[in-house]
Amino acid sequence: HYWLIVMDPPFNDMYNTLFYKQITNTESNVPEVPFSFSVTAVVEEVELPVIDVSLLMDGAKKEREKCKEEIARASREWGFFQVINHGISMDVLEKMRQEQIRVFREPFVKKSTSDTFSAGSYRWGTPSATCLRQLSWSEAFHVPMTDISDNKDFTSLSSAMERFASESEALAHTLAEVLAEKLERKSNFFKENCVRNTCYVRMNRYPPCPKPSEVYGLMPHTDSDFLTILYQDQVGGLQLIKDNRWVAVKPNPRALIINIGDLFQAWSNGMYKSVEHRVMTNPTVERFSTAYFLCPSYDAVIECSGDCPSYRNFSFREFRQQVQDDVKKLGYKVGLPRFSNHLY
Numbered sequence: 459h460y461w462l463i464v465m466d467p468p469f470n471d472m473y474n475t476l477f478y479k480q481i482t483n484t485e486s487n488v489p490e491v492p493f494s495f496s497v498t499a500v501v502e503e504v505e506l507p508v509i510d511v512s513l514l515m516d517g518a519k520k521e522r523e524k525c526k527e528e529i530a531r532a533s534r535e536w537g538f539f540q541v542i543n544h545g546i547s548m549d550v551l552e553k554m555r556q557e558q559i560r561v562f563r564e565p566f567v568k569k570s571t572s573d574t575f576s577a578g579s580y581r582w583g584t585p586s587a588t589c590l591r592q593l594s595w596s597e598a599f600h601v602p603m604t605d606i607s608d609n610k611d612f613t614s615l616s617s618a619m620e621r622f623a624s625e626s627e628a629l630a631h632t633l634a635e636v637l638a639e640k641l642e643r644k645s646n647f648f649k650e651n652c653v654r655n656t657c658y659v660r661m662n663r664y665p666p667c668p669k670p671s672e673v674y675g676l677m678p679h680t681d682s683d684f685l686t687i688l689y690q691d692q693v694g695g696l697q698l699i700k701d702n703r704w705v706a707v708k709p710n711p712r713a714l715i716i717n718i719g720d721l722f723q724a725w726s727n728g729m730y731k732s733v734e735h736r737v738m739t740n741p742t743v744e745r746f747s748t749a750y751f752l753c754p755s756y757d758a759v760i761e762c763s764g765d766c767p768s769y770r771n772f773s774f775r776e777f778r779q780q781v782q783d784d785v786k787k788l789g790y791k792v793g794l795p796r797f798s799n800h801l802y
Contacts, residue, residue, distance in 0.1 A: 466665050467566050467582035467597055473669065476590050501697060503706040507532040508713060512543035514632065529633060530640035530730075533718050537733030538698055540713035541633075546625040550618075551689050554748055557618040561599065562663040562746075569597070574615070575605045584677065588789040593673045595739045599661045603627070603654040623659050626687045626750035633716060634685055634752060641726055643763055651758040652684065656774070662747045664695065667739035675737035675745065680793055682781055683719035683751040690715065690747040698735040706738075720794050721754065721774070727764040732794070762799075769797045 509532065513525040532539035562569070569580050582597035606619045631648055638645035664675040675695055690696065696707040696715070707715070723732040737745075754760070756775035762768060777797070784792045 465563060465565060467570075469583060469593075469595055469665070469667075472583050472587070472593060473590070473673065476587060476593055480589055501704045501706050503694075503708050504700070505708050505710070506715065507536060507539040508710065509539055509541050510543050511541045511629075511632070512545070514636070526636045526640060529636050533637055533722075533730040535731075536698075536700065537731035538707070538715065538717045538735070540710055540715055541629070542710075542712050544629055544714055546622070546629065546714065550621045550625060553614075553618045554622045554689065555691070555746060557615040558661045558663075558746055558748060561615055561661070562597065574613075575599060575601050579605070586785050586789055590672055591674070592677055592789050594676045595667045595673050596662055596664045596675050596737070598663070601659050601661070603657045603659070606659065607654065619659060622689075622748065623657075623750060626659075627654075627657065627752075629714075630685050630687055630750060630752040634722075637722065637726070637730060641729060641763060643725075648684070648752070651754040652752050653755050656753040656755055658751050658753070660749045660751065662745075662749070664737060664739060664745040666742050666744055668741065670739045670741045673739060675739045677790070678734050678736040679791055680732045680734055681717060681719035681751065682721070682777065682791075682793070683753045684721045684725070685752040686717045686719060687750040687752075688715040688717070688747055689749075691745060693740060693743050693745040695738045695740060695745050696735065697738060698733050700733075704736075719751075720777070721760050724760050724762055724769040724772075724794060724797065727762045727766075728768045729763075768799055769794065770799055772797050 507528065509525060509528045511525065513521045517525060529539070561574075564572070572580055579599050579601055580597070581600055584592050584594045587593045601619065603623055606616060606623050631652070634648040634652070635645035638647060662676075667673060667675070690709060692709045692711060694706065694709050697704050698707065699705075717735065718730045718732050720732045722730050754774045756773065756778070758774050759771050760769075760774065760777070761771050780796050781791050781793060784790070784796070
């Protein structure tokens with residue numbers, strides 16, 4: 459299919475380069491890749507906890523409290539959960555999906571030089587990959603919230619993104635406040651610190667991959683934010699670590715997936731879990747997803763709660779810089795252990 463070649467980034471070229479490098483590389487100073495990076499084909503499919511968040515608004519006091527407890531429990535035990543009756547209409551989500559498919563259908567040359575969003579918004583593969591396991595077989599538009607709200611071209615894409623982003627933002631703040639309340643910490647922290655200029659939306663596309671047992675759609679990672687809200691299609695491929703093993707997330711057409719990020723794990727003194735997750739590739743079907751990331755301003759200080767804090771205080775700017783430095787040097791993110799008060 460000629461249009462496929464034109465549309466897709468040159469994944470095969472990158473694959474071949476890394477494959478050749480792997481065969482010819484005899485250097486002994488290649489950094490050790492973490493255990494969780496090995497591609498495991500057979501994993502059990504699980505249903506994440508499903509929480510009806512309409513009860514937070516419409517439920518009686520007892521139902522509201524039960525709902526809050528379910529959110530906190532899932533964040534402690536899984537680091538992931540699904541929400542239904544979340545207030546974001548299927549129309550908004552479906553429109554987002556259609557617009558996203560349309561923008562990814564553009565020729566690769568056009569996507570990679572697009573001025574629809576700020577420079578560097580379009581990304582593909584893994585520029586820092588040093589071996590095949592670090593290559594992500596996916597492409598994305600990583601769009602800051604300010605790009606969306608400041609976009610004066612009222613295209614169908616920008617209006618779909620604006621609605622998705624605004625409604626996701628409201629849901630993220632609601633959930634963050636519940637989680638803060640359950641820690642008995644002041645919940646206005648998020649309203650004061652999580653401002654639009656650091657939050658962002660990411661549109662992902664995972665093309666069919668001829669080598670599904672060798673490369674990931676997205677390599678194992680934790681999210682460097684407070685909360686992520688994910689809308690995915692029904693193709694599946696998302697996997698996470700539960701009880702020291704990888705499990706596959708069963709897609710639910712009615713639900714959005716919520717996951718806890720590194721900053722919430724630190725802020726909660728390890729009470730809420732930022733769990734490693736990855737996306738597997740599919741040999742025949744492409745997959746789409748859209749995610750909203752709740753982040754603080756760069757100067758916001760993440761203060762670990764409790765009498766015996768597991769992490770030292772750090773700013774979001776410092777955290778991001780450390781992650782970028784590690785990825786450059788090692789090929790993967792180290793994340794929170796760098797800020798631990800205990801030796802690791």
